[in-house]
Amino acid sequence: MQTDQKIIVVAGPTASGKSDLAMNLAQEFNGELICSDSMQVYRKMDIGTAKPTLAEQKLVPYHQLDLIDPDGHYSAGQYERDTSLIIKQIQERGHLPILVGGTGLYYRALMYGISNIPDIPESLREEILGWQTEHGTSYCWNQLQKHDPEGAARLHPNDTARILRSLEVVLATGRTLTSFQQQQPFSKARYEFQAVALEWERSRLYERINQRTRSMLDSGWIAEVEMLLTQYPPKLKPLQAIGYREIVQYLHAELEWEPMVQRIQQRTRQYAKRQMTWFKKEDQVEWYRPDVEASILTQIKSFLSR
Numbered sequence: 659m660q661t662d663q664k665i666i667v668v669a670g671p672t673a674s675g676k677s678d679l680a681m682n683l684a685q686e687f688n689g690e691l692i693c694s695d696s697m698q699v700y701r702k703m704d705i706g707t708a709k710p711t712l713a714e715q716k717l718v719p720y721h722q723l724d725l726i727d728p729d730g731h732y733s734a735g736q737y738e739r740d741t742s743l744i745i746k747q748i749q750e751r752g753h754l755p756i757l758v759g760g761t762g763l764y765y766r767a768l769m770y771g772i773s774n775i776p777d778i779p780e781s782l783r784e785e786i787l788g789w790q791t792e793h794g795t796s797y798c799w800n801q802l803q804k805h806d807p808e809g810a811a812r813l814h815p816n817d818t819a820r821i822l823r824s825l826e827v828v829l830a831t832g833r834t835l836t837s838f839q840q841q842q843p844f845s846k847a848r849y850e851f852q853a854v855a856l857e858w859e860r861s862r863l864y865e866r867i868n869q870r871t872r873s874m875l876d877s878g879w880i881a882e883v884e885m886l887l888t889q890y891p892p893k894l895k896p897l898q899a900i901g902y903r904e905i906v907q908y909l910h911a912e913l914e915w916e917p918m919v920q921r922i923q924q925r926t927r928q929y930a931k932r933q934m935t936w937f938k939k940e941d942q943v944e945w946y947r948p949d950v951e952a953s954i955l956t957q958i959k960s961f962l963s964r
Contacts, residue, residue, distance in 0.1 A: 663850055664962060665745060665755040669694075669937050670855030671930035672760055673867045675948055677710060679856065680758035684718040686955060687756075687962065690748045692721045692741055694759030694768070697899055699725040699732045702886060705879040706901045708870075721748075728886065728896045735775075738767040745849070754962070757851075762936035766839075769847045773838040778826045786825050790818065791893045798825055806834045814928055818898045847942070852961040854954050855937055857945040867930060868923045871901070875919065880905055900925045 666689065668680040684691050693699075697707040701724045710720060721744045726732050741757075741764075748755045757765070766772075790798050795818045802821055803810040805828045813820050827835040858866070883905040886897065892906045901922045907913040913921070937943050946954055 663749065665757060665849050665851045666958060667694075667765065667851055667853035667943075668756065668758040668855070669762075669765060669853055669940070669943055670760060670857070670945075671863065671933040671937075672708070672926060673870050673930065674856040674858055674863060676758050676760065676856065677708070677714075679854075679951065679954070680756050681714065681718055682951065683955075683958065684754075684756055687754045687958065688752075689754040689756040690719040690721065690751075692744060692748075692755055692757045693723050694737075694741075694757050694761055694764045696732075696734075696737075696761040696764060697896070698723050698759070699737075700728050700730075700896050701726065702889075703728060703882070703896060703902075705874050705877055705882050706899070706905075708874070719753075728890050728894055734763045734767040735772050737764050738772050741768050760933050762933065762940075763839075765940075769849065769851070771848065773840075775827060775835075775838045776831055778830045782830055783826055786822055786829070787893075787895075790822060795821060795898075798822060801825060802828070805829065806836075809834050809836055812836075814932075816925070818903075819895060822895070851942070852958055853940070853943040854957070855943050855945050856948045858948055863930060864927050867926045871919060871923045871926060874901070880909070884909065900929055 666683060666687075668676045668683065670676055680691055683689055691710075693710075695707065697703065698709050699722065700707065703709075709723060715723075722737070722741060745755045757768070759765075786798065789801065796815050798818075798821050799810055799813070799815040802813070802825050806824060809824045809828070810821075813824065815821075824835045827833070827838065831838075879901065883897075883902060886902075887906065887909065890897065892910070897903065897906055904913060904918045904921045904925075908915065908918040944957070
């Protein structure tokens, strides 16, 4: 098979089975996995980010996990630069790079390059974070609505990370984040790739999300957050991510157990919906029912042999 310059992408919404499929493909095609998840870059945040277990990481090589501490910063631009080098190294070893994850911006940055957004002044970043800490995410969303109404309309009012990022960009540059993102440096993909995603019936996917939430809580997610709170403030950006924020509220007696579980499930379902919307717009992504993995294998074999 001529796999020298080709890569495989396993995309799609959370809880759809991307990780298992990618691992099977890596074992079938002598591949190495490159995680494309903006939360799995954080060390010490394992259960809540559905990071591959140490046992799974021993089965096939993984890249782009555990890159920074939770109070660090890792951009899509940095991801693109680092991952481009990793892909080259994997190909030089004669292995197949397999990108797996649900962060659409990482996928686009890698495949099509990333627009040149200027650095955000640290003073502005801290000021906006202060708004969120003092007044809450809804206040920041209202501020975004004033400066970038179209951007605000695309975001859920509780989507803290994206709201703060959009505010930073528009206040620092006078241009919306969307206007930067639409200026992709490359009109064609930089790699020859085959992208696949698993498409569940919506109700079944939501059922899987609900079950996985409880499983993650049973696996020690609460203890993971307790450990993080001994080292980091509760308003730290990664601790506002799905599940982490709700567990912090539970530990501070601001939420009872069952409402906490239901809020995590709801936010995760909303996130899955946004992921499906994103990847459905990507023409290169081919969607498959989860029970037809043999068809996916056949398709990828055909792609690699071309």
